[in-house]
Amino acid sequence: xxxxxxxxxxxxxxxxxxxxxxxxxxxxxxxxxxxxxxxxxxxxxxxxxxxxxxxxxxxxxxxxxxxxxxxxxxxxxxxxxxxxxxxxxxxxxxxxxxxxxxxxxxxxxxxxxxxxxxxxxxxxxxxxxxxxxxxxxxxxxxxxxxxxxxxxxxxxxxxxxxxxxxxxxxxxxxxxxxxxxxxxxxxxxxxxxxxxxxxxxxxxxxxxxxxxxxxxxxxxxxxxxxxxxxxxxxxxxxxxx
Amino acid sequence: xxxxxxxxxxxxxxxxxxxxxxxxxxxxxxxxxxxxxxxxxxxxxxxxxxxxxxxxxxxxxxxxxxxxxxxxxxxxxxxxxxxxxxxxxxxxxxxxxxxxxxxxxxxxxxxxxxxxxxxxxxxxxxxxxxxxxxxxxxxxxxxxxxxxxxxxxxxxxxxxxxxxxxxxxxxxxxxxxxxxxxxxxxxxxxxxxxxxxxxxxxxxxxxxxxxxxxxxxxxxxxxxxxxxxxxxxxxxxxxxxxxxxxxxxxxxxxxxxxxxxxxxxxxxxxxxxxxxxxxxxxxxxxxxxxxxxxxxxxxxxxxxxxxxxxxxxxxxxxxxxxxxxxxxxxxxxxxxxxxxxxxxxxxxxxxxxxxxxxxxxxxxxxxxxxxxxxxxxxxxxxxxxxxxxxxxxxxxxxxxxxxxxxxxxxx
Numbered sequence: 001x002x003x004x005x006x007x008x009x010x011x012x013x014x015x016x017x018x019x020x021x022x023x024x025x026x027x028x029x030x031x032x033x034x035x036x037x038x039x040x041x042x043x044x045x046x047x048x049x050x051x052x053x054x055x056x057x058x059x060x061x062x063x064x065x066x067x068x069x070x071x072x073x074x075x076x077x078x079x080x081x082x083x084x085x086x087x088x089x090x091x092x093x094x095x096x097x098x099x100x101x102x103x104x105x106x107x108x109x110x111x112x113x114x115x116x117x118x119x120x121x122x123x124x125x126x127x128x129x130x131x132x133x134x135x136x137x138x139x140x141x142x143x144x145x146x147x148x149x150x151x152x153x154x155x156x157x158x159x160x161x162x163x164x165x166x167x168x169x170x171x172x173x174x175x176x177x178x179x180x181x182x183x184x185x186x187x188x189x190x191x192x193x194x195x196x197x198x199x200x201x202x203x204x205x206x207x208x209x210x211x212x213x214x215x216x217x218x219x220x221x222x223x224x225x226x227x228x229x230x231x232x233x234x235x236x237x238x239x240x241x
Numbered sequence: 242x243x244x245x246x247x248x249x250x251x252x253x254x255x256x257x258x259x260x261x262x263x264x265x266x267x268x269x270x271x272x273x274x275x276x277x278x279x280x281x282x283x284x285x286x287x288x289x290x291x292x293x294x295x296x297x298x299x300x301x302x303x304x305x306x307x308x309x310x311x312x313x314x315x316x317x318x319x320x321x322x323x324x325x326x327x328x329x330x331x332x333x334x335x336x337x338x339x340x341x342x343x344x345x346x347x348x349x350x351x352x353x354x355x356x357x358x359x360x361x362x363x364x365x366x367x368x369x370x371x372x373x374x375x376x377x378x379x380x381x382x383x384x385x386x387x388x389x390x391x392x393x394x395x396x397x398x399x400x401x402x403x404x405x406x407x408x409x410x411x412x413x414x415x416x417x418x419x420x421x422x423x424x425x426x427x428x429x430x431x432x433x434x435x436x437x438x439x440x441x442x443x444x445x446x447x448x449x450x451x452x453x454x455x456x457x458x459x460x461x462x463x464x465x466x467x468x469x470x471x472x473x474x475x476x477x478x479x480x481x482x483x484x485x486x487x488x489x490x491x492x493x494x495x496x497x498x499x500x501x502x503x504x505x506x507x508x509x510x511x512x513x514x515x516x517x518x519x520x521x522x523x524x525x526x527x528x529x530x531x532x533x534x535x536x537x538x539x540x541x542x543x544x545x546x547x548x549x550x551x552x553x554x555x556x557x558x559x560x561x562x563x564x565x566x567x568x569x570x571x572x573x574x575x576x577x578x579x580x581x582x583x584x585x586x587x588x589x590x591x592x593x594x595x596x597x598x599x600x601x602x603x604x605x606x607x608x609x610x611x612x613x614x615x616x617x618x619x620x621x622x623x624x625x626x627x628x629x630x631x632x633x634x635x636x637x638x639x640x641x642x643x644x645x646x647x648x649x650x651x652x
Contacts, residue, residue, distance in 0.1 A: 058564065058644050079568045086566020097561050097648060101257065111565035113246055158565065 003070040005165060005197055006032040006055065011064035013050050013220075024050040025061070026220035032199070034165065037192040037230065039200040039211035047220040049170075052201045056168045057085045069165070086114050090159025092188075094171035096151045098143040104130060104154045105139045111162045129157035133187055149180035156187055160196075167191060170201045179240050185210050185233035244578075251579040254551075262583060265547045269587025269627065270594055272537030273620050277595025278602060279533045280616055283526025285599075285608030290522050294515035296434050296443065298374045300341075300478055302485060304471040304492075307505040322465035323505040328495055329471060336491055339484040341476040342370035347454055347469035353447055354419040355407035362403050364420055364447045366454020374474040382414045382429030390450035395457070398429040400444035420447065423457050485510055537623070540587070541631040548580050548635035559639055560647025573640035580632025581625060588624025592617055 013025040024047045032038055042048040053059035054066065057073055060081070066074040073084055090111075091097075098107050108126035117125070130139055133153040143151055152172060159167045169188060173181030189210060192198050200211055208214045209231045216224035255262040306323045332343045347366040352359055365371075369386050372378070384398055397418055404413045404427075413427045434443035455462055475484040485508050492506055552559070559572055567575075596612060603610040 053645055056564075058648075079570060082563060082566055082568040082571075085564065091564050093648070097557070097564070099558055099561060110562065114562075114566040114568070114571055116243070119246070162566070 002034075003067065004031045005034040005036075005069055006030065007065075007067040008055070009065045011051075011054060011061045011066065013047075013054060013059070014062045024220055025054070027064070028217075028220070028222055030215065030222065032197060035192065035195045035197055036213060037189070037198045037200075037211045038213045038215065039202060039208035040215050040217065041202060041205070041208050042217035043203060045219075046217040048201055048203075048217050050220075051217060052168055052170055052199070055199065056089050056091060057081050082114075086111060086162060088164050088166055090156075090162065090164040090167045092152065092155050092159050092167060092169040092172045094174035096143075096148075096155050096175070098151055098154055098158075100144050101142055103140050103142055104135060104146065104150075104157075107143060107154055108158045108161050111158060115162065125161050126157070129161040130154070132160060133157045147180075148176050149183055152176060152180075152184050153187065156184070156191075160191070164196075166197045166199065168199045168201065171203075171207075172200070173204075173207060179237075181207075182233050182236045182240060186237050189230070189233050247574055247578045248582065250575060251582045254579055255583060258551075261547060265543050265583055266587035266590065268540030268543035269537070269584050269624055270540075270591040272533070272540035272627075273588050273591025273624050274594035274598055275533035275536055276530060276623070277592060277612075277616060277620050278598035279526065279529040281595070281599035281611050282602045282606075282608065283523070283530060284611040285603050285606070286522050286526060287519060288611070289606070289608050290518050291515070293437070294511065294518070295376065297437065297511055297515075298472060298474060299376055300475040300481055301374065301511045302473040302475060302481065302488065303509040303511065304473060304488065305507050305509070306466070307503075307507060322467050323496060324466045324469075324471065324492075325464050325495075326462065326466060327464075328492060329466065331491065331495060332471070332473065332488070337484060337487045339475055339477075339480040339487060340473050342373050342472075342474040344368040344371040344374060344472050345451060345466055345469050346371065346472050347451065347459060347466075349458060349468065351421040351458065353403065353407065353421075355413075355416060358407045358409075360403060360406040362400075362445050362447055364449065364454070364458065366449055366451045366458065368451050370474070371448070371472065374472050377434070378432050379429040380432045381412070382427070384429055385450055390452060393450060393452035393456050395423065395425040395453060396428045396449065397425045398431055398448045399427055400431050400446040400448075401433045402442055402445040403447055404430050418447070420449070421458060425449065481510060481513075537627060541584075541627040544580050544583055544628065545631035545635060547583075548576060548632055549638070551579070552576060552635050552639040555639075556642060556647050556650040559642050560644050560650065563642070563644035564648060569640035572642075573636045576636035576639045577629065577632050580635070581628040584624045584628025584632070585621070588621050588627075591624065592620055595620070 008028060008030045011025050011028040012023070015022040015024060028051065040048050040051055050059065054061050057068070061074055064074065065072060068084065068088060073081065076084065099110070105123070105126050108129050109122040112122040112125060127139060130136070133156050135150060135153055135157065138146065138150060143154060146154065167188070172188065173184055176184060185207070188198050200207060202208055210233055212230050213225070213227050215222055304324065329343065329345055332340055344367050348363055350361060351364050352361050353364070354360070369384065369390060372384050378384070379398065382398070385396060389396070397420065399413060399418070407413065407418065408416060413430055416427050418425045418427050431444065431446070431448070437443050473484070473488065475481045488508060489504065493504065496505055498505065562572060599612060600610055602608070
């Protein structure tokens with residue numbers, strides 16, 4: 001058997017905030033296999049954002065080891081970390097975080113620019129990714145001309161375009177209405193079916209219900225880790241329409 | 242990320258804030274423009290001054306007799322005759338090797354007349370090297386050479402002012418001219434020289450052969466060169482001081498002066514005067530260039546200011562780019578290229594502005610226009626340098642942003 005995709009051991013993260021020492025994570029062990037769908041739950045202050053930042057290589061643990069695809073990424077330089085993010089992880093944020101006044105296509109091409117991929121190839125792959133999330137005909141729209149759901153699809157396309165094995169979605173439906181959030185979740189579930197690991201970070205049990213595995217954090221520790229049969233989002237899409 | 246993509250991004254980012262970019266560029270445009278105009282016109286002014294002194298004579302030393310004091314009142318230079326025709330012959334015969342040309346210059350103000358006009362002017366008796374020393378040619382007719390001047394012919398070469406005063410619009414060549422009552426023939430009209438460094442009209446002149454002058458306007462040849470000077474042209478600029486010393490030594494020896502005696506002649510070094518003029522011109526143009534450079538620095542600070550604002554405004558964009566894999570280096574390059582483009586475009590426009598300014602100043606002051614390619618290239622490089630230097634700090638700040646904080650940044 002190959003090494004797990006994500007293997008975290010004894011992860012601790014402490015911040016200095018003024019005179020206080022904040023212990024956001026206090027020793028977390030977590031193993032995630034390739035192709036899983038997992039939700040990280042917890043109230044605000046539970047450490048789930050810190051968890052996502054470390055898992056997404058935006059931040060580094062104060063203590064502990066983090067093997068990503070068998071490679072230790074806990075002590076990399078900022079530059080190396082950026083490289084790992086570009087190749088391994090796609091982000092989907094609650095507030096979309098697209099570049100404004102820039103077309104959907106260019107938003108999708110952006111991650112590839114930093115991997116040194118040629119313009120022609122970038123264009124082709126970005127188009128593919130946009131088509132995968134059902135945005136045919138919207139490629140050249142500026143992001144501020146798109147609806148919330150469409151913007152989130154652009155963000156998913158951007159996360160997909162680099163063929164990253166992991167997509168981290170931080171409250172991906174937080175700014176969307178119910179019907180649109182079903183559509184977005186259906187797309188994310190579809191990605192899991194193609195072998196991509198999707199990590200949902202949410203405080204809503206409704207959203208966590210779409211994942212096969214749910215982890216609950218409280219005060220910087222994992223307090224619950226359970227498997228479940230996920231709700232199928234596309235059924236809800238059909239029911240709603 | 243390759244350079245073309247980076248450039249494209251930079252142009253687009255600047256294009257988005259057109260007004261701001263243009264205003265920032267103005268600082269660079271004015272900075273580069275004034276630097277170029279100042280360098281160019283400084284060179285023009287220097288050349289103009291050099292031209293004036295070149296007109297006075299090439300590497301010129303003027304030797305006059307010394308002063309005589311009678312009863313405690315000094316008579317002034319030339320009041321005592323001490324320079325002899327034999328002194329001249331000694332210099333002419335090459336006893337001072339650094340001397341190239343020498344001529345006596347005798348002059349007096351006399352009345353000159355044509356058929357129906359007359360004029361009071363400076364008449365000079367010289368030997369032919371005079372024209373070489375002054376690098377003065379004719380615009381019509383001929384100068385006189387040694388052969389032509391040998392027997393003291395009654396011929397005259399006249400300046401433009403005299404030609405205009407006596408003959409108006411008609412051709413003076415071959416026309417009779419009366420100098421102090423004696424009839425002469427005009428054989429040449431000198432090129433126009435305009436005003437001297439002292440403001441005299443250099444074209445108000447009549448030049449006749451020395452021998453003729455001595456016979457007709459002076460008292461004939463005695464021992465001393467009375468009421469006259471020697472113009473000496475030194476072979477090269479570097480040897481002027483040396484030549485001055487050599488001539489001094491030669492004349493002192495010829496005049497049998499003891500070591501304790503003062504010189505009984507004076508040598509004026511016009512090159513020295515020219516040099517000091519040139520230096521003061523240079524000092525002023527350097528000062529102006531420094532002021533211009535200051536305005537360029539101010540322009541650069543404008544670039545830095547705008548780039549810092551831009552980094553803050555685009556904090557979120559920086560966060561997004563970092564999240565999708567931009568390395569700190571990529572972010573730094575992006576902002577650095579932006580300020581470089583800003584400065585370089587400003588530099589090119591400033592180059593044009595400077596050229597126009599330099600051209601205007603040159604025509605206004607009557608200078609030659611100097612606009613060497615090297616200046617343009619240096620200006621362009623300086624503009625680029627300003628972009629990098631003043632863009633570096635904002636770019637580094639951008640690259641040091643923490644992606645998590647940057648992503649949460651609310652504008």
